[in-house]
Amino acid sequence: xxxxxxxxxxxxxxxxxxxxxxxxxxxxxxxxxxxxxxxxxxxxxxxxxxxxxxxxxxxxxxxxxxxxxxxxxxxxxxxxxxxxxxxxxxxxxxxxxxxxxxxxxxxxxxxxxxxxxxxxxxxxxxxxxxxxxxxxxxxxxxxxxxxxxxxxxxxxxxxxxxxxxxxxxxxxxxxxxxxxxxxxxxxxxxxxxxxxxxxxxxxxxxxxxxxxxxxxxxxxxxxxxxxxxxxxxxxxxxxxxxxxxxxxxxxxxxxxxxxxxxxxxxxxxxxxxxxxxxxxxxxxxxxxxxxxxxxxxxxxxxxxxxxxxxxxxxxxxxxxxxxxxxxxxxxxxxxxxxxxxxxxxxxxxxxxxxxxxxxxxxxxxxxxxxxxxxxxxxxxxxxxxxxxxxxxxxxxxxxxxxxxxxxxxxxxxxxxxxxxxxxxxxxxxxxxxxxxxxxxxxxxxxxxxxxxxxxxxxxxxxxxxxxxxxxxxxxxxxxxxxxxxxxxxxxxxxx
Amino acid sequence: xxxxxxxxxxxxxxxxxxxxxxxxxxxxxxxxxxxxxxxxxxxxxxxxxxxxxxxxxxxxxxxxxxxxxxxxxxxxxxxxxxxxxxxxxxxxxxxxxxxxxxxxxxxxxxxxxxxxxxxxxxxxxxxxxxxxxxxxxxxxxxxxxxxxxxxxxxxxxxxxxxxxxxxxxxxxxxxxxxxxxxxxxxxxxxxxxxxxxxxxxxxxxxxxxxxxxxxxxxxxxxxxxxxxxxxxxxxxxxxxxxxxxxxxxxxxxxxxxxxxxxxxxxxxxxxxxxxxxxxxxxxxxxxxxxxxxxxxxxxxxxxxxxxxxxxxxxxxxxxxxxxxxxxxxxxxxxxxxxxxxxxxxxxxxxxxxxxxxxxxxxxxxxxxxxxxxxxxxxxxxxxxxxxxxxxxxxxxxxxxxxxxxxxxxxxxxxxxxxxxxxxxxxxxxxxxxxxxxxxxxxxxxxxxxxxxxxxxxxxxxxxxxxxxxxxxxxxxxxxxxxxxxxxxxxxxxxx
Numbered sequence: 001x002x003x004x005x006x007x008x009x010x011x012x013x014x015x016x017x018x019x020x021x022x023x024x025x026x027x028x029x030x031x032x033x034x035x036x037x038x039x040x041x042x043x044x045x046x047x048x049x050x051x052x053x054x055x056x057x058x059x060x061x062x063x064x065x066x067x068x069x070x071x072x073x074x075x076x077x078x079x080x081x082x083x084x085x086x087x088x089x090x091x092x093x094x095x096x097x098x099x100x101x102x103x104x105x106x107x108x109x110x111x112x113x114x115x116x117x118x119x120x121x122x123x124x125x126x127x128x129x130x131x132x133x134x135x136x137x138x139x140x141x142x143x144x145x146x147x148x149x150x151x152x153x154x155x156x157x158x159x160x161x162x163x164x165x166x167x168x169x170x171x172x173x174x175x176x177x178x179x180x181x182x183x184x185x186x187x188x189x190x191x192x193x194x195x196x197x198x199x200x201x202x203x204x205x206x207x208x209x210x211x212x213x214x215x216x217x218x219x220x221x222x223x224x225x226x227x228x229x230x231x232x233x234x235x236x237x238x239x240x241x242x243x244x245x246x247x248x249x250x251x252x253x254x255x256x257x258x259x260x261x262x263x264x265x266x267x268x269x270x271x272x273x274x275x276x277x278x279x280x281x282x283x284x285x286x287x288x289x290x291x292x293x294x295x296x297x298x299x300x301x302x303x304x305x306x307x308x309x310x311x312x313x314x315x316x317x318x319x320x321x322x323x324x325x326x327x328x329x330x331x332x333x334x335x336x337x338x339x340x341x342x343x344x345x346x347x348x349x350x351x352x353x354x355x356x357x358x359x360x361x362x363x364x365x366x367x368x369x370x371x372x373x374x375x376x377x378x379x380x381x382x383x384x385x386x387x388x389x390x391x392x393x394x395x396x397x398x399x400x401x402x403x404x405x406x407x408x409x410x411x412x413x414x415x416x417x418x419x420x421x422x423x424x425x426x427x428x429x430x431x432x433x434x435x436x437x438x439x440x441x442x443x444x445x446x447x448x449x450x451x452x453x454x455x456x457x458x459x460x461x462x463x464x465x466x467x468x469x470x471x472x473x474x475x476x477x478x479x480x481x482x483x484x485x486x487x488x489x490x491x492x493x494x495x
Numbered sequence: 496x497x498x499x500x501x502x503x504x505x506x507x508x509x510x511x512x513x514x515x516x517x518x519x520x521x522x523x524x525x526x527x528x529x530x531x532x533x534x535x536x537x538x539x540x541x542x543x544x545x546x547x548x549x550x551x552x553x554x555x556x557x558x559x560x561x562x563x564x565x566x567x568x569x570x571x572x573x574x575x576x577x578x579x580x581x582x583x584x585x586x587x588x589x590x591x592x593x594x595x596x597x598x599x600x601x602x603x604x605x606x607x608x609x610x611x612x613x614x615x616x617x618x619x620x621x622x623x624x625x626x627x628x629x630x631x632x633x634x635x636x637x638x639x640x641x642x643x644x645x646x647x648x649x650x651x652x653x654x655x656x657x658x659x660x661x662x663x664x665x666x667x668x669x670x671x672x673x674x675x676x677x678x679x680x681x682x683x684x685x686x687x688x689x690x691x692x693x694x695x696x697x698x699x700x701x702x703x704x705x706x707x708x709x710x711x712x713x714x715x716x717x718x719x720x721x722x723x724x725x726x727x728x729x730x731x732x733x734x735x736x737x738x739x740x741x742x743x744x745x746x747x748x749x750x751x752x753x754x755x756x757x758x759x760x761x762x763x764x765x766x767x768x769x770x771x772x773x774x775x776x777x778x779x780x781x782x783x784x785x786x787x788x789x790x791x792x793x794x795x796x797x798x799x800x801x802x803x804x805x806x807x808x809x810x811x812x813x814x815x816x817x818x819x820x821x822x823x824x825x826x827x828x829x830x831x832x833x834x835x836x837x838x839x840x841x842x843x844x845x846x847x848x849x850x851x852x853x854x855x856x857x858x859x860x861x862x863x864x865x866x867x868x869x870x871x872x873x874x875x876x877x878x879x880x881x882x883x884x885x886x887x888x889x890x891x892x893x894x895x896x897x898x899x900x901x902x903x904x905x906x907x908x909x910x911x912x913x914x915x916x917x918x919x920x921x922x923x924x925x926x927x928x929x930x931x932x933x934x935x936x937x938x939x940x941x942x943x944x945x946x947x948x949x950x951x952x953x954x955x956x957x958x959x960x961x962x963x964x965x966x967x968x969x970x971x972x973x974x975x976x977x978x979x980x981x982x983x984x985x986x987x988x989x990x
Contacts, residue, residue: 114743114852137749159691170691172699173668186939193915194848195880196654196665198924198935199944199963200708204667204699213695225749252609254632254720296791353689357609385690420688429693440693444681448951449694455946468694 010096013053016074017098021056024066031055040099043086044146045432047346047396052079052093059104061179061187061217068215069185071098071461078183079463080211082122082154085146087349088430090158090210094464102153105217108132116223117176117193122153122216126160129221138223141168144426145334153216159208161426163259163333164290166384168224170426172207179218180206183457193220205452210428211463213456227292230258231302232326235314236283240264242312243285244360247383249308250289251356255301259290260384261333267380270339277332280316287383288333290326336380337391344376344393348405351433352416353387353425365415366390373408375401387425388416414439429467437467438474446471505591508548511569512593516551519561526550535594538581539641540927542841542891547574547588554599556674556682556712563710564680566593566956573678574958575706577617577649580641582844583925585653585705589959597648600712603627611718612671612688617648617711621655624716633718636663639921640829648711654703656921658754658828659785661879663719665921667702674713675701678952688715700947705923706958708951722787725753726797727821730809731778735759737807738780739855742878744803745784746851750796754785755879756828762875765834772827775811782878783828785821831875832886839871839888843900846928847911848882848920860910861885868903870896882920883911909934924962932962933969941966 014032021030031037032054042049053076058064071078077097084091093099105121108129112118113136118129126147129140142155143162150160155171156178168174177191191203206213237243243262250260263271263279263286272279279286291301302319309317320326340347354362363379370377370392381388390412394405413423413436423429423436437446449468453460469477509527516525526532527549536544548571553559566573572592579586588594600616603624607613608631613624621642624635637650638657645655650666651673663669672686686698701708732738738757745755758766758774758781767774774781786796797814804812815821835842849857858874865872865887876883885907889900908918908931918924918931932941944963948955964972 112850112852114747115850116746117850159696161691165690169668172696173664182939182943188937188940188943192848192917193850194911194917194920195660195882196656196848196920197917198919198928198932199940200704200947201654201667201696201699201702202943202947204696205947207696209695225751228749248609251611254723256720293788294792294795296795297789300789300791353687353691355607355610355612355688357607387689387691416689422687422689422692424693425689425691433693437693442683444677445683445694448677448683448697451950452695452697452700452947455950456943 006096010053013074013076013096017070017076018054020070020074021067025056025058025063029057029059029063031057040081040093040101043081043084043089043091045087045089045430048089048092048431050093050095052099053096055099055101057101057104061181064100064181064215064217065185065187067098067100068181068183072183072185075459075461077461077464080157080215082151082157083125083149085150086154086158086430087427088432090428090430090463090466092431100215102151105153109218111136113138115193116225117220118223119218119220120152122156122219123151126150126152126155133223137226139226140221141174141224142171145337152219152221156207156216156219157210158428159426161382161387163261163330163382165426166260166382167256167258172204174222175203175207175219176222177220178203178206178216180214180216182214183459183461191220208428210430210467212453212467213462229295229298230290230292230326231298232288232290232320232329233302233305234279234286234288234318234329235309236280236316237285237287237312237314238283240285240363241360242314243287244363246287246309246312246314247359248356249312250305251384253304253308255304257289257384258292259288260382261288262286262379262381262383263333263336264379266376266378267336267340270343270378271332271336274339274342275332275335277328278318279332283316288329340378340391340393344395346394346396346405348392348394348409349427350388350390350392350409350412351424351427352413352421353385354416354419354421356386358419358421359383359386362388362415362419366412369408369411373404375404375408377408382425386421410436410439431466434467434469435473435477437469438477443471443474446474501591505548508569508571508591512565512571513549515565515569516562520551520553520558524552524554524558526552535576535588535596538576538579538584538586540582540584540925543584543587543926545588545590547594548591550594550596552596552599556676559595559676559710559712560680560682562593562595563676563678567678567680570954570956572956572959575652575710577646577652578620578644580645581649581653581925582922583927585923585925585958585961587926595710597646600648604713606631608633610688611720612715613718614713614715615647617651617714618646621645621647621650628718632721634721635716636669636719637666640832647714647716651702651711651714652705653923654921656877656882658756658825658877660921661755661877662751662753667699669717670698670702670714671717672715673698673701673711675709675711677709678956703923705925705962707948707962708957724790724793725785725787725821726793727783727785727815727824728797728800729774729781729783729813729824730804731775731811732780732782732807732809733778735780735858736855737809738782739858741782741804741807741809742854743851744807745800746879748799748803750799752784752879753787754783755877756783757781757874757876757878758828758831759874761871761873762831762835765838765873766827766831769834769837770827770830772823773813774827778811783824835873835875835886835888839890841889841891841900843887843889843904844922845883845885845887845904845907846919846922847908847916848880849911849914849916851881853914853916854878854881857883857910857914861907864903864906868899870899870903872903881916905931905934926961929962929964930968930972932964933972938966938969941969
């Protein structure tokens, strides 16, 4: 954690900003004491920390507008924060910048069962939306592992996914309308309460923009009818290859499971030790497959999946017979990252997403790279949609390990890009993966991102330095990176 | 149709552009003869016409890059055109501008059954993708009525929908990756072959941008597994209210039909006269409902829907028993607009989309407005997703009728905005609905659109004057419009 390197700038900004903020915010909505500011110095990517200039906790749209106008007038950067569960330092403060906490925007304004929508504040927890919709037999589909704690505003910022996004899409597919405040303090509406909107798709551009384009103050989410039936199946395999083929064959049979996950042996054992969910600890890999729909449909699909699994020598096939059993299987899967955290001091989680057909090839290659770099890599991932979460276990206090973990991570993401995939499926880029953006995008593409950013925030005050690297940064990173002797932009050759 | 009002400018531009184009394009890819240019003077919104300066028909990405560089260098506007089936003059040329025809980009480069994707040129016809995917039991979901003729590039430009987008989404939900050429002639990739991509969602922003941001030269679309079973049901109602309640109750029961349509009596009769599909001509309204999935699922859902329909006194319930019968019911529905074209010389088709709960209220109000303006309005629409297509029948040679039709259309779209909806669901804005954009968006919102446009096309050379009205244009339109005494931007009050 670094304190301000420019104490004079800090004092100067505080002196001007604080009285201005007080014109429309109560004193207790502004935090300046260092000991209290520590609560805001990082998100769940705790290896990067930075104290903000101050933290504001507005509780009305007008207050957010005032904060933005103050910062715009004084040229002070602003970083928005939801619940702080992000994994890529996206809501880590910037030095001498304002941290804008949106936790007080936690109201569910409306549940509309007929339109199947809910209008909520960005500080509402993901699970709270589903809970509020339950009496209408509806739910909010995105379900990141952190869903008990994470806010929907954060889900929008990162375009969060979850174990069910194979069938039900990412956050962007489950929201209709956003009310945002621009850096100038203007209030604008993106999208509409209907299923489409005229003009450019600003709702989509805002989703996943990691707080770089505007501050979300209200969200209209889609709700889905709860499927009449949902069964979760867990199957063990003696080899990785058979598990990979099972994934391919399930998809190839035209089935669209609600979730389709894969976990390797290290992952299984770590989870089982923490959660005691009955996972088969001797298997090389397990897959988890959820089927949902009408009773008849689920029975039908279950039979198809089981016949595929048996053909591929799956053992220990467990099928949930009630909601509680399903919950238990999923709860264990969702505890994967806490479980891995017990295996090593640090865990570098990749979020590369690849075309499904490349799964087996990439998995094999990752294991080879893990040997090359002499670091354990655990694979726990959303196999159905190709969203891999290889996790590199290491000890950051060992400088050599730290360096190897970083290089290995870069090689893995490079691999994802090489097969036509992407360096981030659902966790975002933040500050943690910003160099790896240089692997994926050409300078023309990065320039287009910067131009778009400038169309919303000309002076680069919103979450500056995150998500989109400067061309200079990429030149430096690629110069370093060329040592591996690989082509930085293979995807340009694809068409 | 207007010829150039500035013959000198025309000659000047032709003299500079033509030799420059010839440096990299063959002579027969450049059309300058007026009689041949007439083929490009309008899209399917034939009441607006404009001859281009010239038409180019490139057949390679390099040629498109060259055209863009030439136009950028010489400051000449460019309008891209797919199959010309658009309904809002989106691909109508601009005066003394280039018309860029993409029809030669009609190759299907790859069908990848394992990833369920196809890589195609923008000139490929919508139906051709589904035909090419059929051997793998896959299909391309967006199915606008014009799917036999329209190009997928045009689908991307307009974010096209169709009768199945209730369950399977609009074009934006069915594409993964776009290769585009910027106005500077740079080639950039948006999205990825995986299910997500890092950075801002430029794929979504490009989809529905009506050729204002870049030229699409390659598209990777998602393919879906063909459902094992699909049944189409047609039911007649003696009152509009019962039909509306049936729609609400089907959705309220937690069903998500593949398609859910509603047609009023005038629409039914026009369709039946043209198509002889067995539609019940004495009904006040019919609804068409398609259910798809596994055999068991479809039977299950069919039973639920039929019980809802019977409770609401539906008569003449027909259920297709094979693919041919389903095709017949849909073919008739898709011929609705040609059928209506036989009823009056002109047909002003609205594309307003509203939150589903407001359907009955809006329908009633539209009928009141139709009486007030003394013009027939036919309702044929995608009821399940709230995408209304009220069609105003009139004769444009009668100046008074023309004026009334335009005002009535504006009132209808205003109504859509007032209930939280949007002025366009799937047809786009083009030039035809550009004034009505002023009903929906505040000046801050329009300014944000313009800033975004400038981030891609600073000099406003790509399809200038379409889709996003200038603030001056809106000031003029709203000044005229305030006579109705209604608030122009009610949606700002919603949160």
